[in-house]
Amino acid sequence: MAKILIVLFPDPVGGYPPNYARTGLPEITAYPNGDTLPTPKALGFTPGTLLGCVSGNLGLKDWLEAEGHTVVVTSDKNGPDSVFERELPDADIVISQPFWPAYLTADLIEKAKKLKLVVTAGIGSDHTDLNAANAKGITVAEVTYSNSIGVAEHTVMQVLVLVRDFVAQHRLSVAGAWNIADAVTRSYDLEGMRVGVFAAGRIGRAVMERLAPFDVKLSYTDRFRLPGEYEEKLGLEYKESIHELVKDIDVLCVHAPLTDETRGLLNDELLGTMKRGAYIVNPARGAIADRDAIVRALDSGQLAGYAGDVWEPQPAPADHPWRSMVHNAMTPHTSGATLSGQARYAAGTREILESWFEGTEIRPEYVITQGGRYSGTGAHSYADEPENDGKNS
Structure with missing residues (x-):
């Protein structure tokens, strides 16, 4: 026994x-x-x-x-x-x-x-x-x-929450306010944006399949390139590395496993190569991101928003800076x-x-x-x- x-x-x-x-x-x-x-x-x-x-x-x-x-x-x-x-x-x-x-x-x-x-x-x-x-x-x-599909759905939700600036608008609603100018100064359409997916496994592919109908321009990187017919079906552009992927995208979705190679990968250097005002959604692992680099990028405006439901460590302490950083749409690890x-x-x-x-x-x-x-x-x-x-x- x-x-x-x-x-x-x-x-x-x-x-x-x-x-x-x-x-x-x-x-x-x-x-x-x-x-x-x-x-x-x-x-x-x-x-x-x-x-x-x-x-x-x-x-x-x-x-x-x-x-x-x-x-x-x-x-x-x-x-x-x-x-x-x-x-x-x-x-x-x-x-x-x-x-x-x-x-x-x-x-x-x-x-x-x-x-x-x-x-x-x-x-x-x-x-x-x-x-x-x-x-x-x-x-x-x-x-x-x-x-996997639950995480993909959560990812798509958080992409929309960030781009549309849903959290700020909801807070105004709860507070009894109706100042539309305040509500929409950071709100955009997802349509036409460039979305990059880091790791196209089960979850990454499900995210791309669900985002494609929004008429976004999809690109991805993975250790293995997807079949040509799949790329053609979704209009995917393949990038050789994460460094190439992030250069001209508006939204980055992170779906890679946590390994020695990916730990701390989203650091000041990489974030600095992204288009100013980009968004990141990370439902993969919190430690893939440099915690304080994310906070700095949001404070400076290099990032327009950060969301995800993974933290390092878990459960996150009450004073974890991601709980209070500007323009975040974090959740506890609930996507799956x-x-x-x-x-x-x-x-x-x-x-x-x-x-x-x-x-x-x-x-x-x-x-x-x-x-x-x-x-x-x-x-x-x-x-x-x-x-x-x-x-x-």
């Missing part, structure tokens, strides 16, 4: 919801690229309910305990006195979400002598030191594509945590656990590291010499 340590975000301040705004979820039978949705043998939860918090427990606790496993579910994850760090040394499996990540550093992995499997309920496993996981032969898996997305990544997490306990193969698209090396999606997104499987996340 295994000990499973599950780190989830806290319950709502007012308590676990007794009811919801909507009943049930629309039926989705496949992902846009044809991949099937998670197919666990059972769910253990009602789709459309709050699953990513402690009381929701991803619908896993009753099932796992009925199978004889020991389950610890907590939101207390930071510091040596946290439940997470106290329970980690004898845990066999750790599960957490990118929105409330259990940071598995190399030091903590060294202390976790029994750890064999790390599961990200969602997409993005950079809160685990993947090199250390490989060194220990730990399998790292995530529920690829489970919330809709009730719709939670149903998919909870189901995918259970599918991964079922495969693990049965000794059968975990879907390759879910695998990040396995057997001491990057594998599956990890071989494409995180390896120094990535494999081109055409399905990067």
